[in-house]
Amino acid sequence: MIEKESLHASLRDPLLDSMNFLNQVVLRYPDAISFAPGRPFEGFFGLEDIQDGLRAYLDHLAERGRTPEQVAAELFQYGPTAGSINDLVARHLEVEEDIHVPAEAVVITVGAQEAMLLAVRALFADPRDVLLVAAPSYVGITGAARLLDVPVHPVPWDDPNDLAAPLRAAVAEQRAAGRRVRAFYLVPDHANPTGHTLALPERHALLDAAAELDLLVIEDSPYRLFTAGRRLPTLKALDRGRRVLYVGSFAKSAFPGARLGYAVADQVVRDRAGQENLLAAELTKIKSMVTVNTPSLSQAVVGGLLLRNGFRLAEANERAIRHYAGNLERMLAALARHFPPGSRDRPGVSWNEPDGGFFLTLRVGFPVDAELLRRSAEEFEVIWTPMRSFEPGGDPCAMRLAYSYVTPDEIDEGVARLARLIASEAPEAD
């Protein structure tokens, strides 16, 4: 018998507990329409995609002169800790994202989650070191920090185009308290959980602030491929001072089951003897103690996907991009139908209008908590996520609606159910 109190504190963290609770609600009410999981839609995937990707990658190795035995060994054996397809990922970043980094600056990881864990582990060394996050924030970064006992402080990101100023204020506050801010994490495109996107001038302002404050920016952008119009440049593409550590994910642009992500860390690290190394090499040393190396099959299938599509994932994802854009439009239309401008103000219902991604923020005129969620699932058969699950100090009246995994018809029906829940909680005679 082990007393839970004796286990690591992260296992008693309310944030992680609340994520477990949400998963249980989804499992317990399988017939409810769920706007909870930010999962990609799986309808465009077939087993042949795996075969095709694998074949393209193995052909590529053969074309580069590898013997059949060497090709088999690349799948069989322990691989380089930093990864095997780093050159293909660097080429993809160049061709599609205008990010120019050498393959040595790329570390292939088991999902973006491992990349975040490596970054937090490398950068945080002292009890005074703190991580700032644009809040409400993706739970994965907070979780990685909790595991490593790294303190996380929120930078409120309420107005999508006002982030540099709150960042400066948060840094000043931490420094006044004697702490060292090592890095600032954000999802600049169609953020999880809010759906916020940072406009171009604010991207420049953020990079300027990071340079002045001498901070690293951890940029995580798994949804940016799914932009209805033109994509903005990543912070990394705008980065002239190697201020940005870019976290990449193939979970949405290839498939989540591959668990393939990467870190781009082209920062120079200098030791006392004056020897220089890229930060990517330091992340690689840490990776050797987390997962040793990333599974060869996942790398091969994703490498093949890149090769088959001329390193451009937007083309490979044409149908998916249209699908998510269509779902977003459908959800915005359904919300507008149920809460027309006149009625909208009364119960205090409002929402943002992202131009892509998987999520939006819906605000209602009353607090939405775990108990209301349970009742929503049971009585109204619709599931959503309280925004406070992501940020305990956040807006108590906001919820995250994910529209990525549902069908258009489910969106219509789900929003209708949500409207009935809201009416039952905030009658018009409010």
Added chain:
Amino acid sequence: MIEKESLHASLRDPLLDSMNFLNQVVLRYPDAISFAPGRPFEGFFGLEDIQDGLRAYLDHLAERGRTPEQVAAELFQYGPTAGSINDLVARHLEVEEDIHVPAEAVVITVGAQEAMLLAVRALFADPRDVLLVAAPSYVGITGAARLLDVPVHPVPWDDPNDLAAPLRAAVAEQRAAGRRVRAFYLVPDHANPTGHTLALPERHALLDAAAELDLLVIEDSPYRLFTAGRRLPTLKALDRGRRVLYVGSFAKSAFPGARLGYAVADQVVRDRAGQENLLAAELTKIKSMVTVNTPSLSQAVVGGLLLRNGFRLAEANERAIRHYAGNLERMLAALARHFPPGSRDRPGVSWNEPDGGFFLTLRVGFPVDAELLRRSAEEFEVIWTPMRSFEPGGDPCAMRLAYSYVTPDEIDEGVARLARLIASEAPEAD
């Protein structure tokens, strides 16, 4: 520019640095015969093994009533954090290892390395908590602990059949210093790096000691399939008090590129409210913040391998088992030839005689360090690993010889070169 001094202490750890140094030596002298890497032999693997495994697993899902869409989704989508093939692994443990645990006690991980990281993270919560390891120890467990700032103390495992007594002494010493010993890690079969195997009576003695001292035992046994004669039962199979957390690996019994491992953690955890959970469920929560879930393709291929072989890996590995046993015999014969009993004593050369696995310990009459290794690689074209790379306080005159990845002819030639190195360092007129 980042000062290396500001990064996490594990990145300046001499243990991890020395591992990097070793890897560089192997890369810098590609023509040397290398007894360094503990890699499995890759000659028995073909790409069709991946296809066959995948097909067997997909057929299994179809037989269990899944539609083609559901089968495709299992490969495509995010999967359960604890894993998808837990029932197959539990059945394998029952059929082949006489370990009887429910599938819920199994967490599928990205290699045994992730399983170790999860175990260390869950169990270590307080600065007074320490981990004991049978020393010299596998570097992966020490590395995982270093990443998490968990202190590691060695329990000298010099005589293969005397471990319970040194463990009791080490625990007494730690307790006298006000520390809490949470767990003891060992590789009981053909240990990495020594080649030691714990005999059956000493296995019982170790479990008795763990019960009396109220410790968990972390058992890691990746080489046990490769036993020349009859395998001894695992500690977990003998465990009647749920004292053993078993770390499993498919890196040698399937293939390293899959990066597939698991933890068996059937310990009961009780919280303050009296609610009970398996430790496996707590490890799963931590895993959600490390890699989210284990790649689906790796699970499918290994799941298929288990299904195709009636859950018995010994049968699937018949040729590999013979190969490693043959290499071991060849290396012992080569050592006996170059250091016959009469001459053996003079230069102080001795070695152990494991009955399986990938490694043995060679002791010489002089210290073997990094500088000698460099000279050995350059002048004698043979590479080995100083035992002190694994345990800084260990025997300065011992080296690890790995015979898993080399051919029988390379063993003969490599031992001849080693004999020339030894003769040059310790001439007979010693």
